[in-house]
Amino acid sequence: MKLEVNIEKHFPVFRCVFDFVLDNGSCGVFGPSGSGKSTLMNMLSGLITPDKGTIKLNGQTLFDSTKAINITPDKRRIGVVFQHAHLFPHMSVKKNLFYGRNRTRPEERNIDPDQLISVLGLESLLDRSVTQLSGGEKQRVALGRTILACPDLILLDEPLTGLDGQLKFQIIPHLRRVFAEFAIPMLFISHSLQEMRMMTEKVLVMGKGTIDCQKSTEELARTTLGNGGRGYTNLLDLDSPEDLGDLLSYSWGKVKLMLVKTENATAGQFSLGGRDILLFKKHPEATSARNMLSCTVRSTYQTDWLVGVELQCEDKILIAEIVPQSVEEMNIRPGAEVVAVMKASAFQRLY
């Protein structure tokens, strides 16, 4: 996928200027509310006409003000998953799912509907009215509806914003599976860093109506802009645990982690705050914390008031955030050996 954008749009109290080239199949657009994310999405999909400039997707000109080219939204082959699903209320789930597909030329229908319905777990919902669906189910149907139209690019406009925490994280695995399995290029628009990290590897960072920079999602997560000053959060994909009575032992690659026992003891993604990790020069003799990992410092970086320490733990990487005085006192530098200590209760299940 190659998306080339160089457009301008003036509103009475707002001006948008977007100039970027994307060649990554899965990219995020990150920025606070009011930074112009939805305006960009609407201009890409053809729902708003830019004042001037060009938009090209895979070499095809979708908009060119000088040549008076403006392909209509139905011909652009850019699908949109809206924030509030917007399933057609007068149609069943099945009719919603096939709405776009029925309007796609047979030779362009390159996605097997049965496979997609299975991946999204929608088999039992097909004959239902959309008014009988939960928020999460609605978003899954909206996603399926857009994918079945077989677009060249999918724009996801804050698709998880309207959902509460648990529902949000129930959808993310579906999103990840779908985009991995069907290899559909996407632009994921969100103001949530956590969602962005789960869905993309590269992001366009937006300011007030412009693209400030392009960087990797991981790089963004390490900045105050990205994490909103709340510090870095490690995201850990843990395998199915072993029950040790009072604790659960999870495998994180080659690393073993002890977590507090919960009802839902299955594999999943967990978060661990970088500020919840203590660093020791030597292995502590006795501590209430259940996780002590021998690590090597890979690098350090400065945030506003803290220092981020990138640690190599076996085959995995952890980020701890500590105060600069500790870095000096412990002589933490690349190559130094440290012990990272985390409480069993410091891990939070995301999904």
Place this chain on the structure above:
Amino acid sequence: MTPLSPDDYTAIRLSLQVATSATIIALPLGFAAAYLLAFSEIRGKAIIEGIINLPLVLPPVVVGYLLLLLFGRNGWIGKLLNHFGISVIFSLKGAVIASAIVGFPLLVRSIRIGMESIDKQYIHASRTLGASWWDTLFSITIPLCYRATLAGMTLMFARSLGEFGATIILAGNIPGVTQTIPLAIYQYTSTPGGDQMALSLCIVSIGLSFIVLLLSEAANRKMARN
């Protein structure tokens, strides 16, 4: 209640014919006007809206007189129609036009309210899923405002059944040709001894209007359930 005369039955038939024709003819135009007012961002929308709503606030007799000026032999449209041998005044066509014009604002207003309640994102979603403008109109916009459209059609039909002022000016009061129920009632009330006949037609008129409202409500409920 005095039994109805053959002329009364003809007046009832003509009333239904005029109301049905006026509603059917006005529907596509009313839908287009409502769409323009609800979704477009053209300049002078307030003026267009004012012109559409004018028959609602003007005395029907004034509307009728203006139509007579337009469709008369020397009127702009009348002259044009004369070339094709079509005459509107003092004919059933005139009654249909008068009813259509007077009931038009009610139809537009109702459909417009229905359209304005549609979240535009449904239309955007449809367009980005590959549906053309026409396709979106028929598969999304019309189904989502069908109840408002039905309500508008009912109002217009009922208004056309009772239309008097504009009709009597443009189409006259010719028994068997342009005399609808309200015109027949008017004639009975101006004739000595016609009170009982007028009352009979009034009861028929009430019954017809009530049936229309009941049918509309039943259809509305059925659609809501579906």
